[in-house]
Amino acid sequence: MSETPINQEFFSVWIRSMEQGMEAWLRLVGQPHTSDASQFWRPMFGQSLDIWTQILKQGAGSPDVLVQWKRFLDDSVDAWSKVLEQAMGTEGFAAAMGKFLDQYLNAVGPMRKSLQSSNEEFLRTMNLPSRKQVTDLASQIVSLEARLEALETRIEDLVESISLIEGVVKRPGGT
Amino acid sequence: MTESMSSAPGELTRKLQEETIRNVLRFSKGMELVHRRQEPRVGQTPRELIHKKNKSALYRYGHASDRRHPVPILMVPNLGISRPYIFDLYPGSSFIEHMVREGFDFYLLDWGVFGDEDNGLTIDECVTQILPVMVRKVLKTSASRELTLLGYCMGASLGACYSSLYPEPVKNFVNLAGPLDFWKGGLFSVWLDKRHLDIDKVIDTFGTMPAEMIRFGFKMLKPTMDLTTLTNLWWNLWDDRYVEGFVALNKWANEFTPIPGEFYRQWVKEFYQENKLVNGGLVLGGKSVDLANIRCPLLVVGAKQDYIIPAESAKAMTELVSSTDTEYLELPGGHISLIAGRGASRNVWPRVSAWIARRSGQA
Numbered sequence: 001m002s003e004t005p006i007n008q009e010f011f012s013v014w015i016r017s018m019e020q021g022m023e024a025w026l027r028l029v030g031q032p033h034t035s036d037a038s039q040f041w042r043p044m045f046g047q048s049l050d051i052w053t054q055i056l057k058q059g060a061g062s063p064d065v066l067v068q069w070k071r072f073l074d075d076s077v078d079a080w081s082k083v084l085e086q087a088m089g090t091e092g093f094a095a096a097m098g099k100f101l102d103q104y105l106n107a108v109g110p111m112r113k114s115l116q117s118s119n120e121e122f123l124r125t126m127n128l129p130s131r132k133q134v135t136d137l138a139s140q141i142v143s144l145e146a147r148l149e150a151l152e153t154r155i156e157d158l159v160e161s162i163s164l165i166e167g168v169v170k171r172p173g174g175t
Numbered sequence: 176m177t178e179s180m181s182s183a184p185g186e187l188t189r190k191l192q193e194e195t196i197r198n199v200l201r202f203s204k205g206m207e208l209v210h211r212r213q214e215p216r217v218g219q220t221p222r223e224l225i226h227k228k229n230k231s232a233l234y235r236y237g238h239a240s241d242r243r244h245p246v247p248i249l250m251v252p253n254l255g256i257s258r259p260y261i262f263d264l265y266p267g268s269s270f271i272e273h274m275v276r277e278g279f280d281f282y283l284l285d286w287g288v289f290g291d292e293d294n295g296l297t298i299d300e301c302v303t304q305i306l307p308v309m310v311r312k313v314l315k316t317s318a319s320r321e322l323t324l325l326g327y328c329m330g331a332s333l334g335a336c337y338s339s340l341y342p343e344p345v346k347n348f349v350n351l352a353g354p355l356d357f358w359k360g361g362l363f364s365v366w367l368d369k370r371h372l373d374i375d376k377v378i379d380t381f382g383t384m385p386a387e388m389i390r391f392g393f394k395m396l397k398p399t400m401d402l403t404t405l406t407n408l409w410w411n412l413w414d415d416r417y418v419e420g421f422v423a424l425n426k427w428a429n430e431f432t433p434i435p436g437e438f439y440r441q442w443v444k445e446f447y448q449e450n451k452l453v454n455g456g457l458v459l460g461g462k463s464v465d466l467a468n469i470r471c472p473l474l475v476v477g478a479k480q481d482y483i484i485p486a487e488s489a490k491a492m493t494e495l496v497s498s499t500d501t502e503y504l505e506l507p508g509g510h511i512s513l514i515a516g517r518g519a520s521r522n523v524w525p526r527v528s529a530w531i532a533r534r535s536g537q538a
Binding site: 066070073074077078080081084085088089090091093094095097098101102105108109112131134135136138139142145146149153 | 194228229290291292293294295304308311361362365366368370371372373376377379380381395397398399402403406410482
């Protein structure tokens with residue numbers, strides 16, 4: 001198929017948008033500019049192109065086109081996934097995420113604290129136990145349970161030792 | 176016109192008919208899935224509660240008549256994050272069912288779902304207090320002196336710590352996708368780096384590692400996962416078996432559970448940020464953890480497309496222990512593909528059970 005000027009124009013617009021997209025991604029993840037724009041998107045382009053070529057070779061009327069379409073979709077998602085993974089695996093992205101989390105915690109932390117203290121105040125006024133009091137009680141029960149279990153284990157050990165000693169004593173010739 | 180179209184018009188009609196029927200089935204099954212929303216029945220292999228310690232429970236699976244191997248297996252899964260019924264998803268697609276059928280005396284440690292009252296739980300307690308009690312109960316119940324420790328994901332790391340501190344009762348160790356070299360931990364290694372993440376601030380704010388934050392972290396690892404899952408569901412919607420598996424797996428995949436605060440603080444700092452299992456210096460319960468103390472036969476299974484725990488992070492275990500009988504398997508699939516799904520039952524479980532069976536002769 002020969003390329004018309006409209007196709008060429010469309011193609012150059014597409015390339016430009018991809019280049020701008022790449023620049024945006026690189027800015028986001030804090031990576032330096034690369035001269036070869038296609039390098040960043042190549043995994044996705046390459047696979048998509050291969051699949052479309054295969055689909056066109058098969059002929060659009062074949063019912064297998066659905067299978068091909070599914071494969072195209074899977075491979076495109078896979079390629080996108082690789083691109084995202086590449087972007088998210090950078091120090092820049094990790095730093096940006098860390099900053100976002102830090103800001104979120106800065107906002108949420110004081111809010112949680114004030115909500116907790118007002119809740120506790122309300123519950124105290126109503127003569128009801130606060131969440132902290134209930135969890136403290138539960139923690140005490142847990143530690144009591146642990147101590148009981150430790151005692152149980154020690155008793156089991158002692159019983160085992162006693163039965164071993166009894167076995168030795170009862171054995172003929174044992175003293 | 177292409178060759179395939181001109182030579183087989185009958186074939187074309189047949190395929191079109193097949194596709195039309197599938198689409199009708201997709202539509203009707205899709206409606207059924209949306210409107211009926213029956214709770215999938217998971218965890219159906221018969222089991223018995225052997226011991227309970229706070230939230231953690233020890234279960235023994237199968238019946239006495241099924242058990243052929245004298246050495247019991249204790250499976251230690253991840254703590255928090257998700258529920259352990261993934262190992263016993265539903266009949267015909269259950270790792271535990273497979274192991275029971277293979278004649279193993281199989282135990283599962285369910286760490287439980289932790290609440291705010293457990294926020295003080297540490298890795299020290301898990302490794303030096305909970306695990307020893309559970310191992311003891313397994314040995315006593317099975318009247319055995321040794322067992323096979325099978326760790327999955329975080330459970331393998333905890334199990335490795337336990338085995339290095341108490342090597343005597345561990346006859347064999349199996350690591351299924353468990354991280355050991357945390358600096359090879361993929362995206363998590365980058366995101367949890369101490370330069371970017373102030374874990375103290377997170378835990379001091381929430382007291383725990385909330386389930387919602389865990390969900391966010393896992394979704395971020397593979398943002399396209401939900402799209403893939405949905406397109407695969409649509410594609411296979413006509414297939415009852417696929418839908419049954421999807422419903423059960425989807426229930427599990429969306430049921431995140433929190434991690435106790437102190438446990439998570441220690442997990443991130445000492446394991447991910449300082450990589451102490453490899454670099455040394457990990458002290459649990461006052462005892463120094465040295466993986467070189469592990470001398471028992473070791474099987475490590477990594478998954479080729481595992482983006483949660485990259486295979487090389489698990490593989491590192493083979494170089495850290497002193498075992499002479501070590502085997503490493505790298506199988507196709509992802510982190511979950513090792514323990515659930517058709518691929519697992521075909522490629523993974525038979526190899527794991529065969530490896531353990533060969534080493535489960537005498538207790």
